[in-house]
Every structure is written in structure tokens, then in C-alpha cells.
Amino acid sequence: xxxxxxxxxxxxxxxxxxxxxxxxxxxxxxxxxxxxxxxxxxxxxxxxxxxxxxxxxxxxxxxxxxxxxxxxxxxxxxxxxxxxxxxxxxxxxxxxxxxxxxxxxxxxxxxxxxxxxxxxxxxxxxxxxxxxxxxxxxxxxxxxxxxxxxxxxxxxxxxxxxxxxxxxxxxxxxxxxxxxxxxxxxxxxxxxxxxxxxxxxxxxxxxxxxxxxxxxxxxxxxxxxxxxxxxxxxxxxxxxxxxxxxxxxxxxxxxxxxxxxxxxxxxxxxxxxxxxxxxxxxxxxxxxxxxxx
Numbered sequence: 001x002x003x004x005x006x007x008x009x010x011x012x013x014x015x016x017x018x019x020x021x022x023x024x025x026x027x028x029x030x031x032x033x034x035x036x037x038x039x040x041x042x043x044x045x046x047x048x049x050x051x052x053x054x055x056x057x058x059x060x061x062x063x064x065x066x067x068x069x070x071x072x073x074x075x076x077x078x079x080x081x082x083x084x085x086x087x088x089x090x091x092x093x094x095x096x097x098x099x100x101x102x103x104x105x106x107x108x109x110x111x112x113x114x115x116x117x118x119x120x121x122x123x124x125x126x127x128x129x130x131x132x133x134x135x136x137x138x139x140x141x142x143x144x145x146x147x148x149x150x151x152x153x154x155x156x157x158x159x160x161x162x163x164x165x166x167x168x169x170x171x172x173x174x175x176x177x178x179x180x181x182x183x184x185x186x187x188x189x190x191x192x193x194x195x196x197x198x199x200x201x202x203x204x205x206x207x208x209x210x211x212x213x214x215x216x217x218x219x220x221x222x223x224x225x226x227x228x229x230x231x232x233x234x235x236x237x238x239x240x241x242x243x244x245x246x247x248x249x250x251x252x253x254x255x256x257x258x259x260x261x262x263x264x265x266x267x268x269x270x271x272x273x274x275x276x277x278x279x280x281x282x283x284x285x286x287x288x289x290x291x292x293x
Contacts, residue, residue, distance in 0.1 A: 206256025
């Protein structure tokens with residue numbers, strides 16, 4: 001993914017990733033697991049659920065910004081960007097144009113973001129016939145994965161530029177896509193990865209990040225050992241991250257030095273996720289009450 005280590009990125013780019021029979025066989029097994037239609041449908045349903053969470057979070061963020069005087073009290077101020085992911089999915093041509101501009105401007109990064117295989121662990125250390133079989137079997141999962149990522153990339157760029165007083169398509173019409181601020185591009189890419197539970201974790205991060213990064217590395221380095229009980233550790237770590245961010249009260253607590261440092265800048269987004277987390281909890285409680293338990 002975008003946050004690959006230098007060694008992993010070089011191996012992927014050069015095709016020299018170390019391979020072995022058992023390692024390749026383990027990657028093939030994982031690839032065939034993600035290729036199952038049932039798995040693809042579950043991933044599709046989950047990403048569909050995330051569009052609802054994303055829209056609700058953006059709505060809450062807008063209301064908070066309006067209340068703090070950071071956005072105008074208007075239709076655009078209250079609802080701007082709320083349905084951007086849906087728009088990018090229902091009008092894929094728009095998202096594809098953004099993706100093409102992104103690929104032209106940052107080809108290496110785009111290749112890593114919209115990769116061939118739908119699971120990063122299966123991408124590393126796989127080549128030859130094993131890689132061909134795995135990639136062929138993963139066509140559906142990879143397609144749905146990339147559709148959601150290009151939709152989220154487009155939505156995030158539109159929102160972040162709009163919050164900065166800019167318009168994405170005005171920039172593209174003037175041929176200045178490459179002039180977009182690096183931080184906006186980086187954060188938009190991160191949003192895309194977050195959306196499909198593919199964010200990478202650093203061994204130099206907080207306690208949780210170190211555990212996640214270590215587990216992912218062990219999963220890659222020791223075939224069948226970690227994958228026997230945890231086939232996709234990156235996905236699970238991202239799910240834990242999602243739960244933590246939306247858990248009422250808990251999500252407001254910074255759990256790393258990086259989070260502490262950027263806490264003030266991230267406070268509105270954290271608060272919006274708390275609102276959405278409380279909304280989900282209330283809906284779940286109400287549904288449970290209706291079941292008579």
C-alpha cells in the first residue's frame with residue numbers, strides 16, 4: 001500500500017520479493033480465500049456500510065464547524081461533501097477522471113494504491129504461476145476494492161480542497177492537479193486506505209501500532225504460522241482502529257505520541273466520529289429493544 005516500507009516497495013517494484021514454496025503456497029491460499037464470492041460480497045456490503053458512516057461523520061463535522069464559525073451557516077456549509085462518496089460511486093466517470101489524473105501525476109503511488117491483488121500480504125512474496133492463479137481468482141474482489149478506493153479518493157480530495165477554499169474540478173480544468181498540496185494528497189490517499197481497512201502501521205508508532213506492525217511482519221515472514229489463526233492481520237488491525245475511533249469517550253483519548261501532537265488539529269474529526277459512534281450505538285440499542293431482549 002502507500003505506507004509500504006522502503007524494502008517492501010523496492011521488492012514490489014522490482015519483482016525481486018523473496019519467494020519460497022511454502023511462502024508462495026500460503027499466499028495462494030490467502031488469495032483463494034479472498035477470491036470467494038461470499039467473501040467479496042461481505043467486503044462489498046461492509047464498504048457499503050462505511051459509505052453510510054462516512055456520510056454521517058461528514059454531516060456531524062459540518063455541523064460542528066458551522067457551530068464554531070469555521071463554515072458558513074448555509075446549505076453548502078451544512079451539507080457540503082456529505083454525499084460525495086455516493087456521487088463518486090453513482091457517477092464513476094467523474095471518479096475515473098480523478099483517478100487518471102492521479103495516476104498521471106503520481107504513477108508509482110497510484111500503482112500501489114490501485115494494486116492488482118486485493119490483499120497486500122498476498123501481494124508480497126508471490127510471483128510466477130502462483131501469482132497468476134491468485135490474481136485471476138481475485139478479479140471480483142480487486143474490482144470492488146478499487147471502485148470504493150477511487151470513490152473515496154475523489155470524495156476526500158473534493159472535501160479537503162473545498163475546506164481550503166478550492167475546487168477540485170476547477171484545478172483539473174486548469175491542468176494544475178500536480179500543484180495540489182502534498183498534505184492534502186497524502187491525507188486523501190490515507191482516507192482511501194482507511195475506507196477499505198488497508199492502512200499500514202509503523203513499528204515506530206504507539207503501542208497498538210507496534211503490535212499491529214509486528215504481527216503483520218510475522219505474518220509475512222512466517223508462512224502458515226500467523227495465518228493459521230489470523231489470515232488477514234492488517235484488515236483486523238484496521239477494524240480495531242475503526243472501533244476505537246468511533247467508540248464513545250474512548251475515541252477521544254490519544255493513544256500515540258503522533259496523536260497527542262496532532263490532537264488539536266484532529267479534534268473536530270474525532271468529535272464527529274464520536275457523534276457517529278453514539279448514533280450507531282443508539283440505533284443498535286433501539287433495534288435490540290425491538291427484539292424483546
